[in-house]
Amino acid sequence: MPTPTSTAKLSFNDKTYDLPMMSPTIGPDVIDIRKLYVDADVFTFDPGFTSTAACESAITFIDGDKGELLHRGYPIEQLAAKSSYLEVCYLLLYGELPTADQLVDFTERVRRHTMVHEQMHYFFRGFRRDSHPMATMVGVVGAMSAFYHDSLDINDPWQREVAAIRMIAKLPTIAAMAYKYSVGQPFVYPKNALDYAGNFLHMCFAVPAEDFVVNPVLAKALDRIMMLHADHEQNASTSTVRLAGSSGANPFACIAAGIACLWGPAHGGANQACLEMLREIGTVDRIPEYIAKAKDKNSGFRLMGFGHRVYKNFDPRATVLKESADEVLEMLGIRDNPTLQVAKELERIALQDDYFISKKLYPNVDFYSGIILDAMGFPTSMFTPIFAIARTVGWISQWKEMIAEQNQKIGRPRQLYVGAPKRNYVDITKR
Ligand code: CMC
Numbered sequence: 001m002p003t004p005t006s007t008a009k010l011s012f013n014d015k016t017y018d019l020p021m022m023s024p025t026i027g028p029d030v031i032d033i034r035k036l037y038v039d040a041d042v043f044t045f046d047p048g049f050t051s052t053a054a055c056e057s058a059i060t061f062i063d064g065d066k067g068e069l070l071h072r073g074y075p076i077e078q079l080a081a082k083s084s085y086l087e088v089c090y091l092l093l094y095g096e097l098p099t100a101d102q103l104v105d106f107t108e109r110v111r112r113h114t115m116v117h118e119q120m121h122y123f124f125r126g127f128r129r130d131s132h133p134m135a136t137m138v139g140v141v142g143a144m145s146a147f148y149h150d151s152l153d154i155n156d157p158w159q160r161e162v163a164a165i166r167m168i169a170k171l172p173t174i175a176a177m178a179y180k181y182s183v184g185q186p187f188v189y190p191k192n193a194l195d196y197a198g199n200f201l202h203m204c205f206a207v208p209a210e211d212f213v214v215n216p217v218l219a220k221a222l223d224r225i226m227m228l229h230a231d232h233e234q235n236a237s238t239s240t241v242r243l244a245g246s247s248g249a250n251p252f253a254c255i256a257a258g259i260a261c262l263w264g265p266a267h268g269g270a271n272q273a274c275l276e277m278l279r280e281i282g283t284v285d286r287i288p289e290y291i292a293k294a295k296d297k298n299s300g301f302r303l304m305g306f307g308h309r310v311y312k313n314f315d316p317r318a319t320v321l322k323e324s325a326d327e328v329l330e331m332l333g334i335r336d337n338p339t340l341q342v343a344k345e346l347e348r349i350a351l352q353d354d355y356f357i358s359k360k361l362y363p364n365v366d367f368y369s370g371i372i373l374d375a376m377g378f379p380t381s382m383f384t385p386i387f388a389i390a391r392t393v394g395w396i397s398q399w400k401e402m403i404a405e406q407n408q409k410i411g412r413p414r415q416l417y418v419g420a421p422k423r424n425y426v427d428i429t430k431r
Helices: 036-040 076-082 085-094 100-111 120-124 133-146 157-183 196-205 216-228 236-246 251-262 270-281 284-295 316-331 338-352 354-358 365-376 380-404
Strands: 006-012 015-022 060-063 068-071
Touching (some): 085 216, 120 133, 120 157, 133 157, 133 380, 196 216, 216 316, 216 380, 316 365, 338 354, 338 365, 365 380
Antiparallel strands (some): 006 015
């Protein structure tokens, strides 16, 4: 915990309270209000946590105005250009870039955990075939705590480490199984000679009846998508994982909670919602109708893939993915795809429109990731599971950081109560 650097003063009801202020390595100063309730008998009100630092963290930093995203201090653009998903996993988990030997060792540890317990196959078969893969994943990842009893003790650093490696290694297998189950094809076992992204493509698209060769360009693009989704500070799903973990829940249960939160269309579910919206728009001439709907508060409609709570200038992940989208579509020879045309035109119009400019609404990472994943042959229902695979390392890194913290407490927000005041029970015959 940083030592206080100055003091903020809060005055009300003729009293002044001194509140310690702390300075982060980078970013705005933080007012420490932990003693405010005890000293002044008031709560602070911040639904949506727009002004609240809920924890101390050394993993990821975002400057929303500059459009800057740093993992352990390294800019995402540099990582995307020079690193790989597993190297970024190592960085997030352990705090430093690995040496060549450390990376080999880490990759090997992940590889050795890619298979899931054989009994889990039967667990999958209990789901309806038309279940959304995210629904299956929430269930199966939660159920890992019923299969891996030797990595449930959160107080044992080694068990925490094993749980972390298991989830990073097995999430692609579980997501691919959820997909295979939904399309009625046999499960494809992991092939550990392949790299992380290539193995996932293999488990999703190979069938036992034919040989399958992983396209290296697609594997690289998928690796990059995963890298760009690996962690994102205290977003909704990460905060969910931290809150679940603060009660002492086991790591598999916490990550299942994160997956459930990620599924929402305002968060990770936006990649699926965005591509479905582009398809619904269908042709360029219908864009103005949808722009008008997005501006109309009463319509309840938002342009999916636009806007971000923190980025108010541009989303640096979107900038990198836009390039990847061009590369992948070029490689696959996709130029006249109507969805792509709608996406390009929508982006062009929205970026010039006063409504979007004044509210600082820019295309976010989900706008471009869906276009790439669609071109790779993934159905829209697999977009959010791929996000979940990638974000697992972020959730686990944040969970491990929280558990290791000495003054860790159960997360317990308070409220501004607006319900009925105290009243007496009325007998049912008198109501
Ligand atoms: N289309 C139209 N209007 C929008 C949009 C949008 N996509 N996003 C925000 N607005 C408007 C909103 O109506 C509000 O207007 P006003 O000030 O007049 O009330 C203003 O912009 C601010 O919106 P907000 O809801 O207060 O902003 P927020 O920070 O709470 O929400 C967001 C951020 C990402 C949930 C929101 O922009 C959104 O719903 N976007 C669409 C879903 C999406 O693409 N989500 C993916 C986010 S990136 C990946 C991830 O984090 O998982």
